[in-house]
Amino acid sequence: MVFSDRTPARPGLERNTMDSFAGTHRPTEGISLPEVRAQVKKLEEDYRAAGIPLSGRIIHVCHYLPVHASFATLASAQGLPSPPATPTAKPTDIAFEPIAQVSITAEEIDGVPINESQPIDPRDRWSLSVRYGHSAMVSGISSLSATHEQLLIGWTGDIDTVHPATPALIAPSPAIPGVVEPPSGRVLTSQLEDRDKQGLEDLLNTYRSRDEVSEGGKKISYIPVWLDDKQAHEHYDGYCKQTLWPLFHYLLWQDVATEYASADAHWEPYAAVNAAFARRVEEVYKPGDLIWVHDYHLLLVPGLLRQALPDAAVGLFVHTPFPSSEIFRCLPRRKEILDGMLGANLICFQTYSYSRHFTSTCVRVCGYEITPQGGIDVQGHVVAIAYCPVGVDAERVMKDTLRPGIQPKLEALRALYEGKKIIVGRDKLDVVKGVVQKLRAFEKLLQDYPQWIGNVVLIQVTSPALSDSPKLERQVSELVAHINGEYGSLDFIPVHHYHQTIKKDEFYALLSVADLGVITPLRDGMNTTSMEFILAQERTKRSPLVLSEFMGISSNMTDALQINPWNLGEVAAAMNRGLTMPEAEKLERHQRLYRVVTTHTSHSWAAMLAKMLLTHVGSQNQARQTPFIPKGNLENHYRAAKKRLFLLDYDGTLSPIVKVPSMAVPSPDTLEALERLTADPKNIVYIISGRDGAFLEQHLGHIQNLGMSAEHGGFVRSPGEKEWSNFTENLDMSWMAEVLEVFKYYTERTTGSHIEVKKSSITWHYRSSDPEWGLFQCHQCQDLLQNNVARKRPIEVLVGKKNLEVRPLAVNKGEIVKRILYFHPDAEFVFCAGDDKTDEDMFRALLLFPGDATKAHMDPPLSVTLIEKEPVEKFQPVDLALTRDSVFTTAVGHSSKRTLAAWHVTAPEEVVEHLLLLVRDPEEPAAPHSNL
Ligand SMILES: O=P(O)(O)OC[C@H]1O[C@H](O[C@H]2O[C@H](CO)[C@@H](O)[C@H](O)[C@H]2O)[C@H](O)[C@@H](O)[C@@H]1O
Numbered sequence: 001m002v003f004s005d006r007t008p009a010r011p012g013l014e015r016n017t018m019d020s021f022a023g024t025h026r027p028t029e030g031i032s033l034p035e036v037r038a039q040v041k042k043l044e045e046d047y048r049a050a051g052i053p054l055s056g057r058i059i060h061v062c063h064y065l066p067v068h069a070s071f072a073t074l075a076s077a078q079g080l081p082s083p084p085a086t087p088t089a090k091p092t093d094i095a096f097e098p099i100a101q102v103s104i105t106a107e108e109i110d111g112v113p114i115n116e117s118q119p120i121d122p123r124d125r126w127s128l129s130v131r132y133g134h135s136a137m138v139s140g141i142s143s144l145s146a147t148h149e150q151l152l153i154g155w156t157g158d159i160d161t162v163h164p165a166t167p168a169l170i171a172p173s174p175a176i177p178g179v180v181e182p183p184s185g186r187v188l189t190s191q192l193e194d195r196d197k198q199g200l201e202d203l204l205n206t207y208r209s210r211d212e213v214s215e216g217g218k219k220i221s222y223i224p225v226w227l228d229d230k231q232a233h234e235h236y237d238g239y240c241k242q243t244l245w246p247l248f249h250y251l252l253w254q255d256v257a258t259e260y261a262s263a264d265a266h267w268e269p270y271a272a273v274n275a276a277f278a279r280r281v282e283e284v285y286k287p288g289d290l291i292w293v294h295d296y297h298l299l300l301v302p303g304l305l306r307q308a309l310p311d312a313a314v315g316l317f318v319h320t321p322f323p324s325s326e327i328f329r330c331l332p333r334r335k336e337i338l339d340g341m342l343g344a345n346l347i348c349f350q351t352y353s354y355s356r357h358f359t360s361t362c363v364r365v366c367g368y369e370i371t372p373q374g375g376i377d378v379q380g381h382v383v384a385i386a387y388c389p390v391g392v393d394a395e396r397v398m399k400d401t402l403r404p405g406i407q408p409k410l411e412a413l414r415a416l417y418e419g420k421k422i423i424v425g426r427d428k429l430d431v432v433k434g435v436v437q438k439l440r441a442f443e444k445l446l447q448d449y450p451q452w453i454g455n456v457v458l459i460q461v462t463s464p465a466l467s468d469s470p471k472l473e474r475q476v477s478e479l480v481a482h483i484n485g486e487y488g489s490l491d492f493i494p495v496h497h498y499h500q501t502i503k504k505d506e507f508y509a510l511l512s513v514a515d516l517g518v519i520t521p522l523r524d525g526m527n528t529t530s531m532e533f534i535l536a537q538e539r540t541k542r543s544p545l546v547l548s549e550f551m552g553i554s555s556n557m558t559d560a561l562q563i564n565p566w567n568l569g570e571v572a573a574a575m576n577r578g579l580t581m582p583e584a585e586k587l588e589r590h591q592r593l594y595r596v597v598t599t600h601t602s603h604s605w606a607a608m609l610a611k612m613l614l615t616h617v618g619s620q621n622q623a624r625q626t627p628f629i630p631k632g633n634l635e636n637h638y639r640a641a642k643k644r645l646f647l648l649d650y651d652g653t654l655s656p657i658v659k660v661p662s663m664a665v666p667s668p669d670t671l672e673a674l675e676r677l678t679a680d681p682k683n684i685v686y687i688i689s690g691r692d693g694a695f696l697e698q699h700l701g702h703i704q705n706l707g708m709s710a711e712h713g714g715f716v717r718s719p720g721e722k723e724w725s726n727f728t729e730n731l732d733m734s735w736m737a738e739v740l741e742v743f744k745y746y747t748e749r750t751t752g753s754h755i756e757v758k759k760s761s762i763t764w765h766y767r768s769s770d771p772e773w774g775l776f777q778c779h780q781c782q783d784l785l786q787n788n789v790a791r792k793r794p795i796e797v798l799v800g801k802k803n804l805e806v807r808p809l810a811v812n813k814g815e816i817v818k819r820i821l822y823f824h825p826d827a828e829f830v831f832c833a834g835d836d837k838t839d840e841d842m843f844r845a846l847l848l849f850p851g852d853a854t855k856a857h858m859d860p861p862l863s864v865t866l867i868e869k870e871p872v873e874k875f876q877p878v879d880l881a882l883t884r885d886s887v888f889t890t891a892v893g894h895s896s897k898r899t900l901a902a903w904h905v906t907a908p909e910e911v912v913e914h915l916l917l918l919v920r921d922p923e924e925p926a927a928p929h930s931n932l
Pocket residue numbers: 649650651652653656657658659660661662664688689690691692756763765767800801802803805836838
């Protein structure tokens with residue numbers, strides 16, 4: 001299991017057996033549902049005792065509500081046939097079960113009610129039925145109602161009229177190629193009045209799902225997101241289905257759609273729908289809630305929530321595969337999508353390999369760094385990455401396999417194929433499900449193992465996919481006809497293909513009767529049919545399963561016969577092996593698979609999600625959150641002070657980080673801020689940088705009275721002076737040649753890296769290298785330098801932003817800060833800003849008020865001796881005029897970044913903005929280049 005977070009230190013809040021649960025590949029390693037629930041309970045109790053706020057609620061944000069709503073309109077009720085007993089099936093249905101249907105006459109709803117004193121309750125115009133699909137997720141969520149109060153936020157989906165005038169199947173719209181729009185027989189959201197919407201919300205308040213009822217726990221609140229119909233379809237049928245879904249399944253767009261227009265089409269509705277979901281969450285959120293956002297439809301929601309609810313605990317579960325970075329990087333909106341996802345505190349995938357792909361994509365596409373614990377560092381905001389495969393509701397499925405309707409169907413199938421082995425396949429007819437490959441492999445079985453001709457049948461059921469592909473349907477039919485023509489006879493048909501939605505009983509009868517299950521997707525996030533197969537077989541044959549290795553579930557199902565679906569010979573051999581497997585081996589494999597499926601259930605998955613996010617909440621509450629710098633307070637102290645110090649880092653603080661170091665030139669705003677600050681005689685302003693003096697002089701040397709320190713404290717040029725003092729001139733610098741050799745060695749082996757040689761320090765940069773290789777080489781190089789060169793030499797090896805720097809041990813930025821303070825003890829205000837580890841030395845030097853101290857003293861720093869050439873004893877300690885509140889140490893980065901600074905801002909532009917705020921007259925019009 002990958003779980004990256006900061007390990008909590010507080011007793012009772014330890015990370016526990018989670019690591020041994022979700023990533024386990026052997027069933028015996030799993031922990032039971034009661035155990036996970038007990039751990040969740042314990043965590044919550046410990047947090048409450050420790051004062052960490054928890055509401056006890058979980059908000060799930062899902063694309064759809066798990067119920068389908070129908071609305072009685074005037075038109076639908078006039079002269080139309082009575083509602084069918086079973087409404088029209090959706091493509092994802094196995095069966096459609098109405099829950100509550102209301103019969104309304106035209107008079108009742110035709111404008112003015114019959115009795116005006118008794119207006120019709122808008123709730124009565126609505127009826128609800130179960131929406132099938134995503135059953136694993138929905139049953140997992142429902143099971144959590146045993147322990148938590150929950151809210152489920154989702155789109156209503158298309159709203160049918162109670163008496164559909166036309167079949168409620170989605171029809172392609174000619175207006176947006178490939179995008180579907182509601183045909184007549186639907187009610188558009190825009191046609192609904194507010195009271196109608198409220199009617200549905202009220203009805204949903206009374207709704208309880210079968211699973212919730214059986215859990216007997218707390219009621220789930222179902223909260224609809226009202227979307228504009230066109231936008232909703234462009235979001236789902238457009239960006240989700242045409243752009244993200246193919247990409248996540250390793251299909252590039254030109255390969256799926258002949259009339260491929262742009263992978264960027266429908267981006268706007270995708271973003272708008274995500275924003276609508278985020279707004280809905282904001283409306284219902286209470287501090288202490290845990291929020292789980294589900295799946296690829298809502299990848300921008302975590303980022304939007306992070307902005308709106310900075311303290312919220314947000315998890316994102318990605319139910320689909322996540323492709324390798326080489327595929328993902330093709331997405332035009334890759335940065336927006338990744339940053340949206342990274343708004344979460346925790347991102348969880350179905351498998352380790354999906355999580356690894358994601359991490360590597362963040363490194364390669366965004367240049368983010370990985371923390372030692374495997375989290376992703378987004379400017380100091382660390383996002384934990386985990387994986388936890390979803391399972392099925394094993395108990396429910398086992399009950400379903402006992403439905404009385406199944407046995408007669410099973411017997412009928414047995415009788416029909418008596419004397420023959422039965423291979424069963426049931427897939428959605430969708431290119432990635434590998435049905436074509438399965439049929440070809442079946443043909444190969446008959447070719448390579450002719451003894452099976454006449455003795456084995458393949459029953460393949462395909463259910464229509466949402467985006468039905470006539471080409472694929474034709475291909476499958478032709479292939480079936482070809483195999484049957486080639487290997488069939490008057491009394492033997494090898495392939496029986498049914499392209500239809502089948503009922504639950506038929507489905508389980510089919511799985512139960514099989515001598516072999518064959519599931520061959522080219523890519524599949526998880527695949528629940530394989531789990532249902534194992535459960536259905538428990539009471540019948542314990543038949544083996546041939547499983548594609550390209551499915552999320554495969555990493556858990558190691559006792560299935562795993563195959564590469566593209567290797568037809570391998571699949572055929574696996575089919576033969578499965579059909580001829582000795583009974584004892586079948587039983588052994590089945591028992592192990594059965595244990596996996598009954599241990600890793602949808603219920604334990606959902607409990608794990610709760611536990612993982614809770615664990616993260618605990619670690620976050622322990623991590624110090626650095627508050628945003630208080631503008632007013634800063635300004636007040638500045639104005640009140642007679643003398644002020646500004647101690648400013650350069651790269652990443654006054655200038656944003658850019659790819660090429662020489663391109664990091666100061667912006668007009670930065671120059672203006674520095675010019676104005678230094679023009680005020682009350683201000684002492686220093687740039688304290690790792691850059692060399694030449695760079696600083698080139699870009700900032702023209703600013704009168706600007707003090708500068710170069711090379712991490714190696715050099716200093718006091719305000720108003722032209723000469724640099726060199727703190728390193730008396731130091732042994734012979735190490736430089738040795739370090740240079742090491743850096744050259746790594747530069748030769750790391751394409752894109754380069755060396756920056758300064759006067760008394762050297763920097764090796766790898767920002768333009770392959771990010772993973774560059775980082776790996778950086779670690780190797782750092783190791784070599786620290787364990788060899790630095791042991792013998794007076795040097796320090798610093799890990800910077802995509803660089804490795806070596807400088808003399810005797811100097812650092814903290815020493816310069818102490819020196820400046822020592823020579824300006826009368827300063828009454830300090831503003832010190834920096835972004836990286838070397839700047840922490842400055843913040844440390846400014847920790848002037850330990851404990852209850854109210855006064856600060858300054859011992860003469862060692863650096864005074866280097867310039868004044870006097871022994872340090874000559875210098876006396878000084879009393880500082882500063883107060884605790886007048887020292888503004890400020891880290892540039894996320895609030896959760898580890899720093900000694902008291903305050904934070906998120907970007908260099910904000911540092912400059914704050915400086916300008918201090919020096920500009922509020923009445924003065926902003927300069928044309930200004931951001932203010
Ligand atoms: O102390 P600083 O002023 O923050 O300088 C630290 C180092 O900054 C420079 O490198 C960094 O910034 C570059 C420009 O944005 C970027 O391309 C590079 O990847 C960063 O590591 C500079 O080149 C170094 O000499 C400084 O020591």
